[in-house]
Amino acid sequence: QVQLVESGGGLVQAGGSLRLSCAASGRTFSRYGMGWFRQALGKEREFVARISSTGGSRSSADSVKGRFTISRDNAKNTMYLQMNSLTPEDTAVYYCAADRDPYGSARERDYDYWGQGTQVTVSS
Numbered sequence: 001q002v003q004l005v006e007s008g009g010g011l012v013q014a015g016g017s018l019r020l021s022c023a024a025s026g027r028t029f030s031r032y033g034m035g036w037f038r039q040a041l042g043k044e045r046e047f048v049a050r051i052s053s054t055g056g057s058r059s060s061a062d063s064v065k066g067r068f069t070i071s072r073d074n075a076k077n078t079m080y081l082q083m084n085s086l087t088p089e090d091t092a093v094y095y096c097a098a099d100r101d102p103y104g105s106a107r108e109r110d111y112d113y114w115g116q117g118t119q120v121t122v123s124s
Contacts, residue, residue, distance in 0.1 A: 002026050002098045002113040009094060009118030012086055016122070020081040022096030022115060030054075030074040033104025035111060036081045038092035038120075045095070045108055049081065053102035061106075063089075086122045093117040 003025040012018055022034070033052055039045040049060035049070035058070055067086075072079040079096060097111035105111065 002029065002032065004096050004098060004113055004115035006094060006096050006115045006118040009120045011121045011123065014087055014122055014124050016086050017082070017084045018086065018120060020083065020094055020096075020118060020120075022079040022081075024077045024079070024098065026077075029077040029098075031100075031102055033099040033102050034070075034072060034079045035097045035099065035104050035106070036070060036079075037095045037097060037108060038090075039095070039117075040092040043092075047106045047108070048094070050104035050106055051079065052104055057103065059106065083120070086120075088122045088124045091120060091122050093119050 008020040035050040036048040051058045051070045069082040095117045096115045098113040
């Protein structure tokens with residue numbers, strides 16, 4: 001069982017930056033592939049980025065490439081999402097998720113555990 005808690009969301013102006021954190025409970029965090037997803041009001045949840053258990057493999061959605069960076073610190077049981085050059089289109093609730101497959105996935109249905117989400121609002 002893994003419990004996930006996101007933090008770091010908030011209100012920021014367009015062009016600004018935020019860093020989201022996802023703190024995981026338990027001693028097996030380092031075995032899980034991890035991912036970030038987001039859901040804007042009235043839209044379906046979408047993939048943002050994923051990272052493998054060791055951090056050696058990462059990928060992200062085209063919409064955030066070059067602006068968002070996913071990382072993790074297994075010693076701290078924490079995953080991060082550094083978000084730069086934010087636009088109003090990035091406004092959403094951001095969720096972190098854990099996948100028993102250490103590679104992680106871009107597919108929502110592959111994830112086993114989810115956090116409650118943190119709101120990110122980007123003003124124009």
